[in-house]
Amino acid sequence: MSGQSVIETVDLTKTYDGTTVVDRLNLHIEEGQTFGFLGPNGAGKTTTILMLLGLTEPTSGVARIGGYNSTREPIKVKQISGYIPEKIGFYEDLTATQNLAYTARLNDLSEELVAKRIGESLGEVGLSEVAGQKVGEFSRGMVQRLAIADILIKMPKVAFMDEPTLGIDPEGVNQMLDLIGRIAKEQKMTIVMSSHQLYQVQRICSHVGIIVKGRMLVEGSLDQLMGEAFGGGRFKVEVQLAEITSGIVDRIKRIDGVVSVERSGDSLVVGCSEDLRPQIAKAIVDGNGLMIQMQIQSYALEDIYMKYFHEAEV
Amino acid sequence: MRGLMTVFRKELADDFTSWRFLILFALVFLAGAFTLYVDGQNIGREVTGTTQFIFLKLYTTSDQTLPGILQFLNLVAVFFVPIVGIALGFDAINEERNNGTMSRLLSQPIYRDAVINGKFLAGVVTIAIMITSIVLLVAGVGLRMLGVPPSSEEVIRLIIFLVVTIFYGAFWLGLAILFSIFFRRVATSALASIAVWIFLFFFMPMLAGLIANTVVPLDRAATAEEYFSNLGVQSTVLQLSPIRLYQEAISVILVPGYRTLGQMIQLMGAGSVSLLPNPLSLGQSLLMVWPHLVSIVALTAVCFAVSYVKFMREEIRA
Numbered sequence: 289m290s291g292q293s294v295i296e297t298v299d300l301t302k303t304y305d306g307t308t309v310v311d312r313l314n315l316h317i318e319e320g321q322t323f324g325f326l327g328p329n330g331a332g333k334t335t336t337i338l339m340l341l342g343l344t345e346p347t348s349g350v351a352r353i354g355g356y357n358s359t360r361e362p363i364k365v366k367q368i369s370g371y372i373p374e375k376i377g378f379y380e381d382l383t384a385t386q387n388l389a390y391t392a393r394l395n396d397l398s399e400e401l402v403a404k405r406i407g408e409s410l411g412e413v414g415l416s417e418v419a420g421q422k423v424g425e426f427s428r429g430m431v432q433r434l435a436i437a438d439i440l441i442k443m444p445k446v447a448f449m450d451e452p453t454l455g456i457d458p459e460g461v462n463q464m465l466d467l468i469g470r471i472a473k474e475q476k477m478t479i480v481m482s483s484h485q486l487y488q489v490q491r492i493c494s495h496v497g498i499i500v501k502g503r504m505l506v507e508g509s510l511d512q513l514m515g516e517a518f519g520g521g522r523f524k525v526e527v528q529l530a531e532i533t534s535g536i537v538d539r540i541k542r543i544d545g546v547v548s549v550e551r552s553g554d555s556l557v558v559g560c561s562e563d564l565r566p567q568i569a570k571a572i573v574d575g576n577g578l579m580i581q582m583q584i585q586s587y588a589l590e591d592i593y594m595k596y597f598h599e600a601e602v
Numbered sequence: 603m604r605g606l607m608t609v610f611r612k613e614l615a616d617d618f619t620s621w622r623f624l625i626l627f628a629l630v631f632l633a634g635a636f637t638l639y640v641d642g643q644n645i646g647r648e649v650t651g652t653t654q655f656i657f658l659k660l661y662t663t664s665d666q667t668l669p670g671i672l673q674f675l676n677l678v679a680v681f682f683v684p685i686v687g688i689a690l691g692f693d694a695i696n697e698e699r700n701n702g703t704m705s706r707l708l709s710q711p712i713y714r715d716a717v718i719n720g721k722f723l724a725g726v727v728t729i730a731i732m733i734t735s736i737v738l739l740v741a742g743v744g745l746r747m748l749g750v751p752p753s754s755e756e757v758i759r760l761i762i763f764l765v766v767t768i769f770y771g772a773f774w775l776g777l778a779i780l781f782s783i784f785f786r787r788v789a790t791s792a793l794a795s796i797a798v799w800i801f802l803f804f805f806m807p808m809l810a811g812l813i814a815n816t817v818v819p820l821d822r823a824a825t826a827e828e829y830f831s832n833l834g835v836q837s838t839v840l841q842l843s844p845i846r847l848y849q850e851a852i853s854v855i856l857v858p859g860y861r862t863l864g865q866m867i868q869l870m871g872a873g874s875v876s877l878l879p880n881p882l883s884l885g886q887s888l889l890m891v892w893p894h895l896v897s898i899v900a901l902t903a904v905c906f907a908v909s910y911v912k913f914m915r916e917e918i919r920a
Contacts (some may be wrong), residue, residue, distance in 0.1 A: 338918055338919075343705065343708055343709065343918045344917050344918055344919070351889070355791060363604070363712075363713070364711075366709055366710060366711040366712075369709075370709075372706075372707070373705040375705075376702050376706065377702025377703045378701075378703060379616075379701075379703060379704075380701070381616070382618075390608070390612055391706075391710060393612075394609075394710040394711070394712055396604075399855040435706075438706070440712075474850045
């Protein structure tokens with residue numbers, strides 16, 4: 289599997305003036321994955337992306353994209369990767385089309401292709417109607433969508449998006465996430481999206497990596513991580529009972545799919561791999577228990593994040 | 603070369619469509635118009651009694667009632683070229699950084715130096731077009747005014763003048779780009795360039811006098827020898843300034859009558875030219891200012907080289 293990694297780092301390390309920002313980071317992202325790169329501010333997400341793109345030299349270690357060494361063959365790497373920096377900007381005196389044309393020419397596209405790609409990518413992000421407007425008049429959300437169009441011009445294998453939803457309104461965030469998800473699917477592009485907005489990552493990413501203080505705490509597919517983090521239980525059912533007896537606990541434990549049963553006060557917290565509320569209710573009734581209420585919760589990425597994050601802090 | 607032409611074309615288009623360019627061009631145009639006005643008033647007096655190098659007089663004629671600083675050559679050396687150079691370069695790099703276009707630009711498959719080379723080249727071409735158009739403007743209207751076509755030597759001298767001026771402009775452009783790399787804020791880099799300019803044209807002569815008087819103090823009983831060495835120190839210090847280097851160089855190139863840059867001229871004032879009626883040949887004029895020309899080119903190269911190295915080594919940080 290690791291042979292197909294399109295993005296790969298080996299012991300990637302970056303030190304700025306004695307402070308280690310990225311610490312022996314090992315990353316494997318396979319082709320077609322949508323990878324959520326999670327971590328608090330200053331965890332080293334952006335620095336890692338910059339090193340992968342060959343914009344910053346690593347202190348030690350290797351970064352590779354599509355088999356090319358990012359430090360030694362930056363041009364080849366940049367040919368196959370697109371990048372949306374956190375503080376994205378366009379030339380405000382130029383129109384959207386002119387801005388994209390500049391990108392296209394920097395990528396050595398032929399003139400016919402320039403016009404074709406600009407039309408297509410502006411259409412894709414829904415900015416066709418403002419193609420002739422100066423970017424200075426654009427809203428933040430429009431600029432972000434233009435940034436996506438800017439990547440589409442290039443048709444890269446890999447796209448890095450650094451906090452692509454930062455500073456736009458909820459409506460814009462939704463559009464943006466849909467757009468990114470759609471592109472990942474349609475263009476079969478490998479996307480690395482850094483963020484600290486967990487629910488956004490959860491919505492479109494199939495794989496995540498959590499980085500804290502320059503170290504990769506955990507990496508893998510969302511399902512796999514949920515499994516590892518909570519022993520296979522993706523759902524958490526909380527049952528409040530008038531009285532908790534060991535008979536009831538035993539009955540619940542015997543249900544197929546129940547992973548854990550814990551007592552907390554007058555409640556039981558049941559970890560399970562699927563929604564087992566009816567079965568649990570039946571078990572309680574069968575055990576002559578009196579149920580006051582029952583709640584189900586699905587674990588979110590946030591729980592995983594907090595779990596690993598706290599472990600790292602300790 | 604990858605990306606260089608694309609960056610160059612884009613920057614050139616930016617330069618030419620910006621308000622900044624229109625304002626500068628209006629200024630430069632006014633300088634040409636002003637020169638022609640002075641020519642119209644004075645050239646008749648200047649050209650009596652001589653038939654040599656009349657055409658070049660279009661560029662060197664001065665109005666006796668105006669201060670010397672308002673001569674065409676001084677205007678070009680002290681004001682226009684520095685202002686144009688600074689105005690075209692002061693925000694070259696930091697503006698892109700602040701706008702977030704730099705990291706997007708550098709993530710395209712181009713060599714990093716294409717960005718700075720392209721910007722520098724576009725600036726130089728813009729300066730060249732401005733300077734050439736003003737010289738041609740004066741030449742065209744002057745030709746009608748005089749009715750005397752330029753001799754081939756005059757044309758060559760004018761071309762050399764143009765080339766030197768473009769290098770001089772490139773120096774100011776390089777300096778401004780240098781500051782735009784070192785300072786994050788556009789206002790700071792603009793101010794730094796302007797500070798250097800003011801220092802060189804305003805404080806440098808004072809400083810030169812001060813140093814000369816410290817090294818060779820002059821009192822009432824000073825001998826001619828002391829007086830000369832005082833002036834010598836002064837002009838040596840002044841020659842550290844590119845403004846001075848350029849002024850001396852183009853004076854010699856455009857006024858074939860200048861036989862020396864020594865103290866005699868300074869003692870006797872600009873009018874002394876007419877005391878030495880035999881003009882120098884082009885080769886001899888060039889020989890005299892060769893060190894100046896080399897220095898101007900070298901200063902430009904140093905400015906650009908420092909910018910280049912700094913820009914190439916600069917790390918893009920998170």
